[in-house]
Amino acid sequence: MIGEILSFVNIILSVSILVVILMVYSVYRRVYLLWFILSFSIVPFIFVYSLIWSPGSPFKMGVVVYPISVIIIEVSMLIAQKNLIESIKSGEEEEYKMLLRDDIAILRAYEHLANFFIGRIVPLIGTSSIKELLESRIEKHPVLSGSFVGVDERLNTRALEEIVGKIEVEEISLAFYELISGLLELYSAFVPADKAIEDLRKATEKVMEKNAMIFDWIAPIVLFKTVLEPVLRKCRQEDIMEIAIMVNRSKSGIRVNKDGKIDVGMLYKEYPEKEKTDFIIDKFIYALNKMRPIIQQSIGEENANSMITSNFRKMPTNIKERLYGEGLVEKLPKGILEEEKVTLMSREKLIEELVDRRKKLENAYRELAEAELGKMKATFLDVVAHELRTPLTSIKTYVELFKKGKLGRLTKTQKEKLEIMEENVDKLTNLINDMLQIPSIDIKELELRKEKFPAEEVIGEIVEDCSTLLSEKSMSVSVNIPSSLAIQGDKNLLGKAIKNIIGNSIKYTPSGGKIKISAKMEGDKVHIKIKDNGVGISEDEIERIFDPFYTGNEKEGGMGLGLSIVKNIVEGHGGKVWAESTVGKGSTFHLLLPGGKND
Ligand code: ADP
Numbered sequence: 001m002i003g004e005i006l007s008f009v010n011i012i013l014s015v016s017i018l019v020v021i022l023m024v025y026s027v028y029r030r031v032y033l034l035w036f037i038l039s040f041s042i043v044p045f046i047f048v049y050s051l052i053w054s055p056g057s058p059f060k061m062g063v064v065v066y067p068i069s070v071i072i073i074e075v076s077m078l079i080a081q082k083n084l085i086e087s088i089k090s091g092e093e094e095e096y097k098m099l100l101r102d103d104i105a106i107l108r109a110y111e112h113l114a115n116f117f118i119g120r121i122v123p124l125i126g127t128s129s130i131k132e133l134l135e136s137r138i139e140k141h142p143v144l145s146g147s148f149v150g151v152d153e154r155l156n157t158r159a160l161e162e163i164v165g166k167i168e169v170e171e172i173s174l175a176f177y178e179l180i181s182g183l184l185e186l187y188s189a190f191v192p193a194d195k196a197i198e199d200l201r202k203a204t205e206k207v208m209e210k211n212a213m214i215f216d217w218i219a220p221i222v223l224f225k226t227v228l229e230p231v232l233r234k235c236r237q238e239d240i241m242e243i244a245i246m247v248n249r250s251k252s253g254i255r256v257n258k259d260g261k262i263d264v265g266m267l268y269k270e271y272p273e274k275e276k277t278d279f280i281i282d283k284f285i286y287a288l289n290k291m292r293p294i295i296q297q298s299i300g301e302e303n304a305n306s307m308i309t310s311n312f313r314k315m316p317t318n319i320k321e322r323l324y325g326e327g328l329v330e331k332l333p334k335g336i337l338e339e340e341k342v343t344l345m346s347r348e349k350l351i352e353e354l355v356d357r358r359k360k361l362e363n364a365y366r367e368l369a370e371a372e373l374g375k376m377k378a379t380f381l382d383v384v385a386h387e388l389r390t391p392l393t394s395i396k397t398y399v400e401l402f403k404k405g406k407l408g409r410l411t412k413t414q415k416e417k418l419e420i421m422e423e424n425v426d427k428l429t430n431l432i433n434d435m436l437q438i439p440s441i442d443i444k445e446l447e448l449r450k451e452k453f454p455a456e457e458v459i460g461e462i463v464e465d466c467s468t469l470l471s472e473k474s475m476s477v478s479v480n481i482p483s484s485l486a487i488q489g490d491k492n493l494l495g496k497a498i499k500n501i502i503g504n505s506i507k508y509t510p511s512g513g514k515i516k517i518s519a520k521m522e523g524d525k526v527h528i529k530i531k532d533n534g535v536g537i538s539e540d541e542i543e544r545i546f547d548p549f550y551t552g553n554e555k556e557g558g559m560g561l562g563l564s565i566v567k568n569i570v571e572g573h574g575g576k577v578w579a580e581s582t583v584g585k586g587s588t589f590h591l592l593l594p595g596g597k598n599d
Contacts, residue, residue: 035080103164103172107157109207109214110176114155116203117183122153124190133182141175143167173217174268180221181263193233197226205316215322216276217268222319223284224254224262227311231295231304232260239298243291254287262287277326285331292333305335312337385435392432396425434561446490446572454598455485455519455526462499463517466506473511480518487526488594489573497569497577500562501530501589509534509586525575526595533586542579 025034118130127149134155138144146159160172188196204218232240237258244256253266264283272279288308295304312320329340399422401407403415410418456479463470463477470477487494505515509532516531537545537552544550546567551560570577574594581587 035076035083103169104161105211106169106214106217107160107164107172109211110172110180110217111155111157112210113203113207113218114176114180114183116199116206117180117187118149118153118155120199121183121187121190125186127153129186130183133186134179137175137179137182141171141178143171143175144179169217170268170271174265177221177265177268181225181261181265184225185261194230197230201226201314201316205318208316208318212318215319216271216280219277219280219319219323220264220267220283222315223280223323224264224287226315227308228284228288228291229260229262230311231299231307232256232262232291234307235260235295235298239294243294246294247287247290250286250290252283252286252290254283256291277322281323281326281328281331284328289333301335308336309338381435385432388428388432392425392429396422396429399425431559431561434559434565446493449490449492450488451491452486452488452596452599453491454483455487455528455595456481456483458487458491458495459498459517459519459528462495462502465499466502469506473506473509473513475506475509475511475513475515477515477517480516482520484597485519485521485526486595486598488596490569493569494573494593497566498528498530498591500566501591504562505530505532505534505587505589508532513586521595521597522592524594524596525592528591528593529588530591531586531588536583536585537579537581537587538583542581545579546577 121130131149134144134147134149138147143160143163144157146162147155147157150156164172184196184200187199191199201222204222207214207218232243235243240256240260241258243260244258247254247256253264253270255263255266257263267280267283270279292304298304299307315323324340324344329337329344332341398407399418402410402418403422459479459481463479502515502517509515513533517529518531519526519528521527541552545552546563547560548564549560550564551558567577570591570593576592577590579587579589
């Protein structure tokens with residue numbers, strides 16, 4: 001049974017591996033892939049056949065088949081590996097994409113760069129000097145051993161490919177950096193220095209195009225060799241010496257020789273794990289700032305700045321863009337790449353402005369939407385309320401006529417039902433009156449209705465009004481308001497606001513609870529506190545209780561208009577209303593209203 005399950009899994013696995021490899025093969029058509037097919041899928045098939053040969057005892061046959069399969073796997077893996085290495089060496093483009101191994105790709109890119117110069121020097125001097133150069137470099141960097149300049153005048157790195165992965169990219173880079181510097185030196189013995197630098201620019205641009213991964217590893221060569229070195233060469237001999245002494249003494253990892261050649265090999269040894277580009281830029285800026293005063297003294301300030309600027313502009317585009325993008329330009333001293341600085345700055349400013357405008361637009365839009373919504377809500381409520389009021393008035397009138405017996409005699413049940421109808425009509429009328437309070441209060445109209453009235457009086461009246469409700473729930477109320485306190489405003493509206501709050505305190509406090517109402521002067525405002533020991537309001541609710549139609553308690557609560565009316569009235573008077581609460585312990589509502597002392 002286990003054998004059968006295993007063989008079933010085997011079939012599924014082999015078939016899927018087979019399909020995947022065949023798909024890859026259809027794109028990359030490499031021989032080693034066929035060997036992989038053999039090792040990954042044919043062997044499991046042998047297992048399956050072994051089961052068919054002896055269905056009763058799968059493991060017996062397996063004893064023979066297993067070692068054979070292992071041998072086949074080993075052999076085909078070896079052949080596949082050999083094929084793989086061979087196809088890497090043939091340097092075909094697809095292999096780059098296929099492998100995606102940083103170190104091999106970087107190695108290839110360096111090889112490309114070196115071959116570019118070998119191809120140029122060989123017609124001038126043959127291969128002998130180049131071989132010599134390579135040998136001297138191999139001595140210094142054993143990593144390069146196994147590399148050779150072949151009969152086709154190309155540098156081949158057979159040994160390197162085999163040890164890739166075992167050595168650091170930094171080491172490979174350093175070895176190649178020194179090799180390329182040497183080749184460049186050889187080359188500039190035959191062509192003008194400017195041409196050699198121009199060719200270096202071209203070659204690095206091409207290498208970067210093919211493999212952007214190499215950026216951090218060739219950026220130092222480009223920056224120091226193509227931007228700074230040509231300027232140093234234009235300086236007077238004694239000034240170069242002075243620069244060399246000063247730079248070499250600093251611990252920057254940068255060396256300048258007496259001919260003005262810059263050596264940045266040490267930088268590769270100090271390369272940080274991350275943010276290599278920042279590191280290169282900082283080192284470059286440091287060296288530039290150190291050398292600049294002497295360069296300026298030697299060839300003139302204007303001249304120095306314009307030469308450095310033009311060398312920057314001539315850098316390979318793909319390298320330049322990356323360096324500019326990483327903030328090189330902003331760090332450059334005054335007088336270098338000024339135009340670029342302005343462009344970059346104005347671009348940044350433009351972006352800032354755009355972001356700012358966008359924010360403003362968003363705010364304006366939101367305000368507009370809110371205002372529109374507020375207006376719509378107000379109009380809607382107004383229309384609904386008015387439209388409902390007319391039919392309600394006529395219903396109420398008829399109900400009254402019925403009750404008074406003006407429209408014929410009624411039975412007892414009819415009378416009872418009529419009572420219920422009247423109660424509900426009253427409730428509806430109250431609700432509509434509430435709804436009519438929601439639209440913002442007309443401030444001008446309010447001004448006319450403002451008066452000064454004693455706080456104690458109006459609150460006393462409200463408590464009196466609620467007395468039935470209070471005694472039904474056996475609740476007690478304590479009122480502590482100095483008789484001298486007066487509120488300034490529309491007595492009717494403010495009374496309604498305070499009543500809504502007290503009404504809620506009764507509604508949301510269980511029987512036997514307590515309500516405390518107190519007031520005191522605070523500056524020119526009257527601060528009223530209405531405290532209950534009821535159910536309380538949760539933290540996330542407290543923000544919303546003043547919103548129209550928000551009701552936290554579907555069963556107990558009403559339409560959720562009470563507190564929004566309060567807010568409307570209070571704010572219409574230039575006052576404030578807020579609540580504090582702890583769930584289970586109770587709530588305190590605060591009202592800050594314009595007021596003063598009684599006359
Ligand atoms: P309604 O009482 O009609 O639901 P309100 O606008 O008067 O509407 O109140 C909104 C919500 O605020 C209520 O549903 C309730 O959840 C909460 N609330 C108001 N006052 C209190 C209070 N004193 N104690 C606990 N919750 C309250």
